[in-house]
Amino acid sequence: xxxxxxxxxxxxxxxxxxxxxxxxxxxxxxxxxxxxxxxxxxxxxxxxxxxxxxxxxxxxxxxxxxxxxxxxxxxxxxxxxxxxxxxxxxxxxxxxxxxxxxxxxxxxxxxxxxxxxxxxxxxxxxxxxxxxxxxxxxxxxxxxxxxxxxxxxxxxxxxxxxxxxxxxxxxxxxxxxxxxxxxxxxxxxxxxxxxxxxxxxxxxxxxxxxxxxxxxxxxxxxxxxxxxxxxxxxxxxxxxxxxxxxxxxxxxxxxxxxxxxxxxxxxxxxxxxxxxxxxxxxxxxxxxxxxxxxxxxxxxxxxxxxxxxxxxxxxxxxxxxxxxxxxxxxxxxxxxxxxxxxxxxxxxxxxx
Numbered sequence: 001x002x003x004x005x006x007x008x009x010x011x012x013x014x015x016x017x018x019x020x021x022x023x024x025x026x027x028x029x030x031x032x033x034x035x036x037x038x039x040x041x042x043x044x045x046x047x048x049x050x051x052x053x054x055x056x057x058x059x060x061x062x063x064x065x066x067x068x069x070x071x072x073x074x075x076x077x078x079x080x081x082x083x084x085x086x087x088x089x090x091x092x093x094x095x096x097x098x099x100x101x102x103x104x105x106x107x108x109x110x111x112x113x114x115x116x117x118x119x120x121x122x123x124x125x126x127x128x129x130x131x132x133x134x135x136x137x138x139x140x141x142x143x144x145x146x147x148x149x150x151x152x153x154x155x156x157x158x159x160x161x162x163x164x165x166x167x168x169x170x171x172x173x174x175x176x177x178x179x180x181x182x183x184x185x186x187x188x189x190x191x192x193x194x195x196x197x198x199x200x201x202x203x204x205x206x207x208x209x210x211x212x213x214x215x216x217x218x219x220x221x222x223x224x225x226x227x228x229x230x231x232x233x234x235x236x237x238x239x240x241x242x243x244x245x246x247x248x249x250x251x252x253x254x255x256x257x258x259x260x261x262x263x264x265x266x267x268x269x270x271x272x273x274x275x276x277x278x279x280x281x282x283x284x285x286x287x288x289x290x291x292x293x294x295x296x297x298x299x300x301x302x303x304x305x306x307x308x309x310x311x312x313x314x315x316x317x318x319x320x321x322x323x324x325x326x327x328x329x330x331x332x333x334x335x336x337x338x339x340x341x342x343x344x345x346x347x348x349x350x351x352x
Contacts, residue, residue: 002274006267007254008051009274014044016284016324023292024320026300028309032211036316042209043202043246045113045163046170048277050247052117053124053174060128067125074278075118077350082282083110089286111285112162114278119161120171123149146172154236157220165220169240170247195252202249205242213239273332279349280331288327 018040022031031037059067087106090096127149131142150172153165212218212227212235220236222229261267273280300306309315338345345351 005274009270012277020320020323046243047247049167049170050174053171057178079114083107116164198249
């Protein structure tokens with residue numbers, strides 16, 4: 001078992017949980033005002049990027065060509081395949097007109113996370129390769145380039161990639177942490193005091209987490225935002241900080257579980273789905289998003305009310321989490337069966 005893979009398993013569960021909170025709602029409440037939804041969305045995607053950056057450090061010595069080709073296979077293939085499936089689902093279920101332009105538009109904005117991680121990986125790889133060719137203080141030059149890229153991404157967000165700027169900084173932080181850890185300069189071990197401190201800082205930051213904190217609401221690009229550029233820059237900086245602090249606190253909790261409960265079946269299950277995060281992410285785009293909300297809406301219309309939201313504490317902490325775990329279990333079971341058919345697995349996910 002690997003701690004980083006275990007944390008990825010926790011991250012994909014958070015994704016499923018957040019989408020279940022949103023999907024089981026059927027407009028019974030404003031999801032942006034839901035406290036659990038806010039907690040999850042304050043750090044779950046930065047957490048993914050922190051881990052991705054941490055793991056990407058192992059690929060730093062590969063050639064740029066190898067990195068690009070690997071990303072095309074492992075990200076580009078599932079991106080195109082599942083966006084195509086999503087578009088034809090719209091055509092069949094929603095009777096949307098079959099059109100090449102609508103298909104291309106659907107691909108442009110569909111499964112945005114895969115777009116972002118592809119762009120960020122290539123950006124960081126290019127910066128690393130350029131920096132290595134500079135004699136002397138290569139790391140100083142590299143870090144300067146990374147800072148420029150972090151700021152520059154803010155102004156091209158929505159043009160090249162969607163929400164990419166929000167996730168670039170956590171990715172770089174994960175990469176730099178692995179680098180400094182290997183150097184022996186930084187090492188965050190299992191430390192209950194550190195967990196408490198990071199938790200307190202996160203709680204303080206979360207007190208300021210409002211509806212404008214969601215990038216779906218306020219956007220990212222300072223030049224296209226409804227807010228003044230300096231206010232939007234402040235919002236983006238706040239997102240980076242709370243996303244990183246929340247990710248650190250969550251990682252410490254996961255590390256505690258990993259150390260104390262690693263033989264429990266649930267822990268082993270989370271570790272197993274941590275190896276399948278990309279596959280589960282794209283499958284939930286097709287089988288969860290838009291599907292569960294339709295099912296709940298049909299049932300609610302038959303009953304005259306959405307019985308799931310009668311008790312919001314139970315809804316947030318038991319019902320939606322339970323649905324998320326069931327989805328994760330079904331996806332994991334499906335992947336284990338599909339793994340026996342390697343050609344189909346490779347077609348759907350680009351890797352075996």
